Amino acid sequence: MGFLTEHEHGKSKVRLGRTWRDAKENAHYFVEWEVCVRLISPEMEKAYTSGDNGGMTTTDTTRNMCYVVAQRCKERTSMEEYAIRLARTFIETYPLIDGVSVTVDQAPWERAKVRGGVEHSHGFTFSSGIRTCFVNVMRERMDRPTVTSGLKDYRVLKTTQSGYEGYIKDKFTKLGETNERILATAIDCVWTYDLEGGIDTSKRKGWFGNNNSSNNNNIDYDLVYQRVLENIKDQFFGDAQRGVYSPSVQATLYNMGDAIVNNIKEVKDVKFTLPNIHFIPMTPNGGDHKFNDDVYIATSEPHGTIAATVSKRNETAEIRSRL
Numbered sequence: 001m002g003f004l005t006e007h008e009h010g011k012s013k014v015r016l017g018r019t020w021r022d023a024k025e026n027a028h029y030f031v032e033w034e035v036c037v038r039l040i041s042p043e044m045e046k047a048y049t050s051g052d053n054g055g056m057t058t059t060d061t062t063r064n065m066c067y068v069v070a071q072r073c074k075e076r077t078s079m080e081e082y083a084i085r086l087a088r089t090f091i092e093t094y095p096l097i098d099g100v101s102v103t104v105d106q107a108p109w110e111r112a113k114v115r116g117g118v119e120h121s122h123g124f125t126f127s128s129g130i131r132t133c134f135v136n137v138m139r140e141r142m143d144r145p146t147v148t149s150g151l152k153d154y155r156v157l158k159t160t161q162s163g164y165e166g167y168i169k170d171k172f173t174k175l176g177e178t179n180e181r182i183l184a185t186a187i188d189c190v191w192t193y194d195l196e197g198g199i200d201t202s203k204r205k206g207w208f209g210n211n212n213s214s215n216n217n218n219i220d221y222d223l224v225y226q227r228v229l230e231n232i233k234d235q236f237f238g239d240a241q242r243g244v245y246s247p248s249v250q251a252t253l254y255n256m257g258d259a260i261v262n263n264i265k266e267v268k269d270v271k272f273t274l275p276n277i278h279f280i281p282m283t284p285n286g287g288d289h290k291f292n293d294d295v296y297i298a299t300s301e302p303h304g305t306i307a308a309t310v311s312k313r314n315e316t317a318e319i320r321s322r323l
């Protein structure tokens, strides 16, 4: 006889669009989410071992609930708040569900800017970088969801103010030292929230308050996300005219993480995974061509992989379950 040592069921890649129409501001807001729900229901062991589906929440119902809860979010709601609310709704509705994990990926729709840089009231363009979150709610601690947020495949490049020098040069090394190169990466990062240090819990409101916009930890997830992006751009690009020199992907990674944990009180730690996407100087043999920091061979693979976590406090970062 085999022992069923773990099991879960749910729905993956549920895609939805949600608009909020703000008459006062005369602006529409739009998000496109891809939702993944995992239901933890120990009692459903019987579905595996004896084909008994009694008490089962179907994966079809799971999919429908993603849309229902999106509709119940009557006011503009962050993906984290939506994910927490969705997870809690499963637990409140179905007695045999003990825990729920929800992952949301948000497509990079941005308000369109039209002639003269004017923001359009209901037009959007697709940019780079997928905002993500991962939420876990257990029945016995409904008021303490675990939340991590992140950013995937946010593509950034600068044409100067980057170099790489001082490394081992031996018979296996072909790379030449340089203080002038293109630096390009596709940023993946995940951050956890600081529930002890940064958050003023005295202002805690009830579950979504009266207007869906508050949450148990009183964190403004949208604002934190904007500030993470700002700090990333500050450290990667630097001043608009002069820029900032990067001696390596490693040093830039650390500077981005250091700025985030120091400047954003809600963030406890941030893990970056950065591909070093190479633009290789084009230097053909012969002819009168000479590389003049102008023509490069664009590549996507192979790429370097640089990964590290920067924490506010000197402690080992939590293991992130998915990202």
Ligand SMILES: O=c1[nH]c(=O)c2[nH]c(=O)[nH]c2[nH]1
Binding pocket: 163, 164, 175, 247, 248, 249, 250, 276, 304
């Ligand atoms: O910024 C860099 N970090 C490295 O670790 C590395 N290795 C390499 O070949 N080029 C680079 N560039």
